[in-house]
Every structure is written in C-alpha cells, then in structure tokens.
Amino acid sequence: MTGDPIRRALDDVWYCVGESRSLRPGGMRSVSLGEEAVVVGREASGALFALRDRCPHRGMALSAGRIVDGNLVCPFHGWQFRPDGVCAAIPALARRDDANFASVRLARFAVAEKSGLIWVHANANLANPNLANANLANANPANANPDAAPPIPEVDFDYCGQLVEILEVEASFDLVALSFVDPAHVAYVHDSWWWRPSKTMKEKVKHFAPSPFGFTMTSHTAKTASLAYRLLGSIPEVEIEFRLPGVRLERITAGAKRLANYTFASPLANGRTALINAMYWNIPALNLLKPVARPLMRQFLGQDRDVLQIAQRGLDRKPAMVLMGESDVQSQWYFSLKREFLRAREAGAAFVNPLEPRELRWRS
Ligand code: FES
Ligand SMILES: [Fe+2]
Numbered sequence: 001m002t003g004d005p006i007r008r009a010l011d012d013v014w015y016c017v018g019e020s021r022s023l024r025p026g027g028m029r030s031v032s033l034g035e036e037a038v039v040v041g042r043e044a045s046g047a048l049f050a051l052r053d054r055c056p057h058r059g060m061a062l063s064a065g066r067i068v069d070g071n072l073v074c075p076f077h078g079w080q081f082r083p084d085g086v087c088a089a090i091p092a093l094a095r096r097d098d099a100n101f102a103s104v105r106l107a108r109f110a111v112a113e114k115s116g117l118i119w120v121h122a123n124a125n126l127a128n129p130n131l132a133n134a135n136l137a138n139a140n141p142a143n144a145n146p147d148a149a150p151p152i153p154e155v156d157f158d159y160c161g162q163l164v165e166i167l168e169v170e171a172s173f174d175l176v177a178l179s180f181v182d183p184a185h186v187a188y189v190h191d192s193w194w195w196r197p198s199k200t201m202k203e204k205v206k207h208f209a210p211s212p213f214g215f216t217m218t219s220h221t222a223k224t225a226s227l228a229y230r231l232l233g234s235i236p237e238v239e240i241e242f243r244l245p246g247v248r249l250e251r252i253t254a255g256a257k258r259l260a261n262y263t264f265a266s267p268l269a270n271g272r273t274a275l276i277n278a279m280y281w282n283i284p285a286l287n288l289l290k291p292v293a294r295p296l297m298r299q300f301l302g303q304d305r306d307v308l309q310i311a312q313r314g315l316d317r318k319p320a321m322v323l324m325g326e327s328d329v330q331s332q333w334y335f336s337l338k339r340e341f342l343r344a345r346e347a348g349a350a351f352v353n354p355l356e357p358r359e360l361r362w363r364s
Helices: 131-136 173-181 183-187 284-288 291-319 325-345
Strands: 014-019 027-032 036-042 048-052 067-068 070-073 085-091 111-114 115-119 162-167 202-211 215-219 235-241 247-253 257-267 275-283 357-362
Touching: 014 027, 014 036, 014 131, 014 162, 014 257, 027 257, 036 115, 048 111, 067 275, 162 291, 173 247, 173 257, 173 291, 173 325, 183 291, 183 325, 215 325, 235 325, 275 291, 284 291, 325 357
Parallel strands: none
Antiparallel strands: 014 115, 027 036, 036 048, 067 070, 111 115, 162 275, 202 215, 202 357, 215 235, 235 247, 247 257, 257 275
C-alpha cells in the first residue's frame, strides 16, 4: 500500500459485500471494506443497516453481539445501538448518572440491495449528515451525493436462476480489477476445455465506446462459440461493460434467452480483495446445470486467484507495470477513469468520462 491515491481502492463508491440471502431478518455479520470493519445487519422488517463495527466504548466488534428488540447489543458491557447508529441504552449507568448517551453515535454507511446482492457505500459520512459536519473537515460538499458514485449494477431481465461465488484473493484491488479488462490473460490462465476449446490464437477486432463511469465493448456475435455459449442454443450477442470501481458486466442475448455474468472486486483488509462472480439467467433448463456450473465457476475464479496472488508478490517487490500494445489499452483506460474520478472528487466537480470510442485489436 502506498500513499498515492491512484494505488488505493476508491472510497466514494459502492462495493458488493455479499449475497442478500446471507442475511436473514435479525441477522448480522461483519464485512471488511478496505481497512474499515462494517457490521451489516437486517432488521425484522427486512430493512438493512450498515454501521462501523466498533463499539465507541472500548472498541468491541458489535457484530460479535446480538440484536435484541431491534437494537444491537455490545457483548462487552451491553451498550445498545439503534440501527441508525444512535446509542439507545447504557445498562451500567446508575439512575443519578445523567450521561447523555444519545450523543454517542456509530458511523453509518449507505447500504442497498440489488439483484440478490448487498452493496455498501464506502464513505460512511454520506449516510450520516450529522457526522459529516464534524468529521469531514477536508471533504467536498459534492461528495455528499450518492448519485455521484457509479450506479450499482442491476440485472435488466426477469431471471429464474442465479449463481454466486465469492473468493478472497491476496492481491491489490487494482490487480484484481485489471484482470476484468485484460484479454491477453485468457489464453494462458483460462485454458479449460469447456471454456476455450480451441488452443489457437486469433486476431480479434473489438469496438469500444465510453459508457457511464467506464466503457463498453459493443455487442457482437461470438463466432468461436465456446461450449458455455453454445448451451444457449443459438449464436449469442455479447456485450461487456466495465465501470468503476471494479465492475465487469457481461450480457449475453440469444433471442429471448438472456444470461448475465457479472464480476466485481471489493477491497478487503490487509491488501486483500474479494472476487465476486454473479451469474443470472432466464432459461429454466439452466437451473438443472447449477450443480455442474458451480464447480466450473469456482475453477475459473480460482485460476484468476492463483495467478493474481503470485503476480502480487512480484508487484510487492517492485510496483511498476509495463502496459504495452492494444491488448493493454483497457488497462490504461482503467487508470484514466480512476484518475478522473479522483480529480473530480478533489475539485468537487462532476465526473467527465475521459475516453473516446475506439477499435482495439489483439490476439487471443
Ligand atoms: S465495549 Fe461495547 S459496551 Fe463496552
Ligand atoms: Fe480471468
């Protein structure tokens, strides 16, 4: 980790922290957002909350406690917090003790649920305007707008099946996000028979256009249909969008059949990164393949994890990367987008996409 913000994961954006079904009403768990520990929980009503997972009294993890009558109870001395972060009770206080515990508040994070996934906004102060005045001495008012963040991905069709896998990778956020826009690694890292039946490298021509907070490889026909694509029956149209912070959205259409393969990176503690793959489809027959598809998905993600972890050790010794040729242009774009996002935030200005439409050629 360096002090250079371009090397760090962005903090005014949404990150995926897990599946909706991982939180039942009355449940909670701790998630990492970079070095920040957040307790995400679900109230009896189904509403989600996200608070800093640190009791202000002695630093205890509130996620180790329980939810009682709708309040989080710290397991150390029983301080209670409402889902909005305000302290509701301190059991040890004597009757004559007039300590004003309602002034004790946990930092609160914006939290949202889309297409079966939970997303937390990494800037705690956004969801807590009262705290913002106190804590954000050097922040910009423009940041206090959740719409300034790249939108949370959603699935734009009625899906009948969903498959989610989450892996932890001992590699930086950037290195994982770059693997989403790196066509040259596929032939070497993902050479499974079911994904890449042909071992020969061919020159590819792809068209790209800027899209909100990123760029999109415009829809084309997948000619060398892999087995995974052929399962759709007809030759599919494929569109791949990348957007900040580390979001890759692959949308596959074959007539009325739709398949979405979404991949996200989320920063964890100690320079680790979560690699999240969520697949959705509207083809009932694919539900039968779920038991087969899950291990294949795990294998595919594991191939990325293994290579990223080893590359990270090389970057730890010397962090520089040499980006070369058109197969690395999307990686250059990643850094341009990130730099512009940081510049806009610093200036309190709106993000302006720095990219132009472009054709890229590479062999893969
Ligand atoms: S540390 Fe939480 S109540 Fe004391
Ligand atoms: Fe990969």
